[in-house]
Amino acid sequence: MELEFCEINLKEWKRAPYFEFYTKMLPTGFNLCVELDVTKMYTYFKEKGYKFAIGYRYITMKLINERAYFRVAYKEGKLGYYNYLTPTYANFHSDDATTTIMWVEYRETFEAFQQHYLEEENKYKGVHGIVAKPTMPPENSCMVGVLPWTSFISYSPIPYSAPTTFFPVLQAGKLKRVGEKIWMPFSITISHAVVDGYQVSEYLEQLQLAMNLPEKICSY
Numbered sequence: 001m002e003l004e005f006c007e008i009n010l011k012e013w014k015r016a017p018y019f020e021f022y023t024k025m026l027p028t029g030f031n032l033c034v035e036l037d038v039t040k041m042y043t044y045f046k047e048k049g050y051k052f053a054i055g056y057r058y059i060t061m062k063l064i065n066e067r068a069y070f071r072v073a074y075k076e077g078k079l080g081y082y083n084y085l086t087p088t089y090a091n092f093h094s095d096d097a098t099t100t101i102m103w104v105e106y107r108e109t110f111e112a113f114q115q116h117y118l119e120e121e122n123k124y125k126g127v128h129g130i131v132a133k134p135t136m137p138p139e140n141s142c143m144v145g146v147l148p149w150t151s152f153i154s155y156s157p158i159p160y161s162a163p164t165t166f167f168p169v170l171q172a173g174k175l176k177r178v179g180e181k182i183w184m185p186f187s188i189t190i191s192h193a194v195v196d197g198y199q200v201s202e203y204l205e206q207l208q209l210a211m212n213l214p215e216k217i218c219s220y
Contacts, residue, residue: 001106003140007080008072015069015194019079022193031156031189032200036208038175038184044214050114057087057144058113059210059217060170061106063203064142070203072194073165075139085167087144088137093128100124102132103141110218142167151176155187166191 010016022028038052041059045052064070064085071081086106090099104120107113124132131137147155151174173185186207188200210217 001084001108003138004083005073005075005080006083007078010079018196019193022191028192029190030192030197030200031154031187032197032204033152033154033185033187034204035183036186036211037181038211039180039182041211041214042175042182044218050218053146054114054117055110055214055218056146056172057089057104057117058110059214060144060207061085061087061142062217063206063210064168064170065106067199067203069194069199070142070168070190071140073139073167082140085140085142086138088141089143089145091125091132096128098128100127100129100132101137103137105138139165143169143171145169145171147171147173148175150174152185152187155185155189157189163191166194 013019041055042052045055068081071083071085073080073082084106086103088101088103091102092099102120102124104113104117107116127133143157155171155173157169157171169187169189171187171189173187175182175184177183186204188204190200
């Protein structure tokens with residue numbers, strides 16, 4: 001996919017007064033954490049021999065990329081939005097308990113995304129250090145993390161400088177079985193400047209529906 005950046009016309013943008021308020025008068029972000037039922041998705045991926053983490057990153061990013069308000073950023077001093085975001089994540093090294101920042105260019109179909117993901121993983125999985133590739137993550141990268149050791153009920157990443165992007169930070173936790181169900185804690189952190197609780201709640205609702213129908217979302 002060719003990356004594009006569309007400038008926002010602040011005079012016509014309905015979100016403009018809220019963006020002004022939540023970036024200059026009362027800078028605010030918020031975090032929502034829910035438990036997602038991933039029983040059908042986990043079972044489907046296991047039967048197909050797919051990696052659950054790949055499906056998780058594909059589905060979450062597919063829904064993010066369908067919503068322009070999650071793709072807002074500054075570029076060269078101008079406010080706008082990218083036509084798509086690319087998932088970034090931390091690759092864990094069990095030999096020394098360190099992590100390396102990795103990213104995989106987003107692809108529209110699961111087949112293409114999975115193939116590209118596996119190619120990149122095989123190429124860079126042994127690289128240690130801050131970043132896996134020779135360059136820094138792309139300007140349209142969005143953190144889609146997994147914390148597989150902990151089943152959390154709250155997760156709040158804290159930035160220490162004013163952002164140039166307003167992309168969400170997504171984080172999944174350790175899966176847990178309760179009876180016949182498999183649950184996954186999931187957190188989304190976002191700037192209040194670009195969305196309200198309604199938009200995030202709608203995203204979470206659609207994410208659960210997508211995970212209930214993995215064969216439809218991830219069909220080849």
